[in-house]
Amino acid sequence: MKIVVLGRGLAGCFTALHYKYFSPYVEVELIHDSDIPTQIVGQGTLPDVPTxxxxxxxxxxYDNPIKATIKTGILYDGWGGKTDKWFHPFHLDSAAMHYDSHSLQxxxxxxxxxxxxxxxINSYDDVDADYIFDCRGFPPSYDDYDFLTNPIDSVVLGRGPMSNIQWTQAIATPDGWCFVIPTLEQTSYGYLYNSTLTSRVKAHENFESIIDPDEIFHDFSFxxxxxxxxxIxxxxxxxxxxxxxxxxxxxxxxxxxxxxIRYTYDWIILKNTHPKEISSIIKKLIHEVENFVLYHYLHGSKYETSFWKTAKVLKIKDLKFWERMxxxxxxxxxLTKENSKDYGIxxxxxxxxxxDGLQTKDLNT
Ligand SMILES: Cc1cc2nc3c(=O)[nH]c(=O)nc-3n(C[C@H](O)[C@H](O)[C@H](O)COP(=O)(O)OP(=O)(O)OC[C@H]3O[C@@H](n4cnc5c(N)ncnc54)[C@H](O)[C@@H]3O)c2cc1C
Structure with a gap:
């Protein structure tokens, strides 16, 4: 069996790595176009990545070829109405990482x-493989996609000197929030906002006045x-x-x-499921991630701005989310075993x- 992976971004790299190591009899080839660069973002993980x-x-x-730092959780600063800061930790005996994504690739x-x-590669017909993983980055059009509910659609990226924190920081700002990711050589910042509520110029100004990075080097919408x-x-x-x-x-x-990747492995290699079933499972998982992320916005922040007013009224419609809460x-x-990995990831x-960190009143639908 031959598997071809298109793209050498984080998705392509981890797909090829998984199939190469967990199905040694399968031929794996990764094809990418070096004239099309990979994303520079994508520096924070959950503990399953180091595993x-x-x-x-x-x-x-010790060898640390990817310039990684230890990530013990996420520190929310200025979110919700309950506390100034709250920490979403990983288990005390496990850690995730921040890294330089190009070094990792x-x-x-x-x-x-x-x-x-x-x-x-512009046509799947040009690829000789039993299965093709298309990891060529953002799609050229959104006709075959459903949109997810989220208040953020743009980012300004910056950097500054390295720091010694061992978590990602998510700092609430008047326009949205800003990530602070410490890697071995620098700190990465991403100022996230909603382009219908905040102009690009204003986002740049606010980024400089609130976070004050050494350098702003890129911005884009998504x-x-x-x-x-x-x-397909x-x-x-x-x-x-x-x-x-x-x-x-x-x-x-x-x-x-x-x-x-593991669901597709169950289908392609173990042959104990089929594409329709795993497609439905992954879409459900992604919607659960969508809801879990959305919950963070529903309690607002220390800012009473149009961004937070808009974000607060977005609804989580999945009853299972509220049941799990x-x-x-x-x-x-x-923490018991039967209560583990029960919604999303x-x-x-x-x-x-x-x-405990965010909620001040009952939001249940
Ligand atoms: C602001 C921001 C912050 C983020 N932070 C995180 C984070 O902390 N953690 C995280 O996990 N994720 C994060 N992400 C998500 C991150 O973007 C993705 O994890 C990652 O970039 C996935 O990229 P990719 O592999 O799909 O594609 P890309 O990195 O875009 O790579 C695309 C690849 O396809 C190849 N290619 C394209 N077209 C062709 C063609 N026609 N023929 C051959 N090859 C082709 C290119 O050469 C390239 O190798 C963040 C995203 C944003 C926007």
Missing amino acids: MLWNTLEMNW NYILENGDFKVADRN KNYVAKNPV DERIILNGNRLFFLEPLEATALSVYMYW NDALSTKDP WELISFKQMY
């Missing part, structure tokens, strides 16, 4: 032990969406930004890609922590 890098490449913190390509080719058909013709599988995009609060992207608050032990304990 994957350990299991496949035996990467360790280079390291996987050099050590992943799969074939790599540099070629532009949509939040998920593919209607994650698998039982042979083409979309992953990465071709599959979905949701703003970066909670840094969920790479973990969702890895869930999807009630379960989290009523159970004596949200989160355990019940995360619901309780979110509630």
Whole structure:
């Protein structure tokens, strides 16, 4: 069997890595166009990413070829009406990482032990493979996508000197929020806002006056969406930004890609499921991630601005979300095994922590 992965961004790299290591009899080839650069964003993870890098490449913190720093959770600053700061932690005995995404991509390509080719692919007919993973980044049009509910659609990127914090910071701003990600050599900032409420010029001004990065180097807008058909013709599988995009609060992207890779593995290699079933499962998972992220906005922030007023009224319509929140608050032990990984990619304990950190009144629908 031959699998071809298109694209060498984080999605392409992790897809090729997974199939190479967990199905050694499959031929894996990654094809990318070096004239089309990969995303520079995507520097924060959940703990499953270091686990994957350990299991496949035996990467360790001492050698640290990807300029990584330890991430112990996410510090929310200025969110909700309850406390000034609250921390969404990982388990005390596990950690995630922040890294330089290009160093990570280079390291996987050099050590992943799969074939790599540099070629532009514009038609699936030009690819000789049993299965193709299309990880070519943002789609050229959104006709085959459904949009996700989220108040953010634009970002300004900046950087500053390195810092010693061991978590991602998510700082509420009048226009949205700003991530602060410490890597080994610098701190990365992303000022996220809604372009219908805040102009690009105003976002730049506010970024400079509130966060004061050393340098602002890029900005762009994006949509939040998920593919209607994650698998096409039982042979083409979309992953990465071709599959979905949701703003970066909670840094969920790479973990969702890895869930999807495992579901496709169950179909292609283990043959115990089929494309229709796994497509429905991944879409459900992405909608659960959408809701979990949305919850953070529903309690507003220390700012009474048009952004937060607009964000606060967005609704989570999935009753299961609210059921899980009630379960989290009523159970004596949200950490027990049967309560783990129950909604999206989160355990019940995360619901309780979110509630404790943010919620001031009952928002249940
Ligand atoms: C502000 C912001 C912050 C983010 N923060 C995080 C975070 O902290 N954590 C996280 O996990 N995610 C984060 N993300 C999501 C992040 O963007 C994605 O995880 C990541 O960029 C996925 O990119 P990709 O692999 O889909 O595609 P890309 O990185 O865009 O790579 C596309 C690849 O396809 C190739 N290609 C394109 N067209 C062709 C063609 N015709 N022929 C051949 N090859 C082609 C290119 O050469 C390239 O190799 C963030 C996103 C944004 C916008």
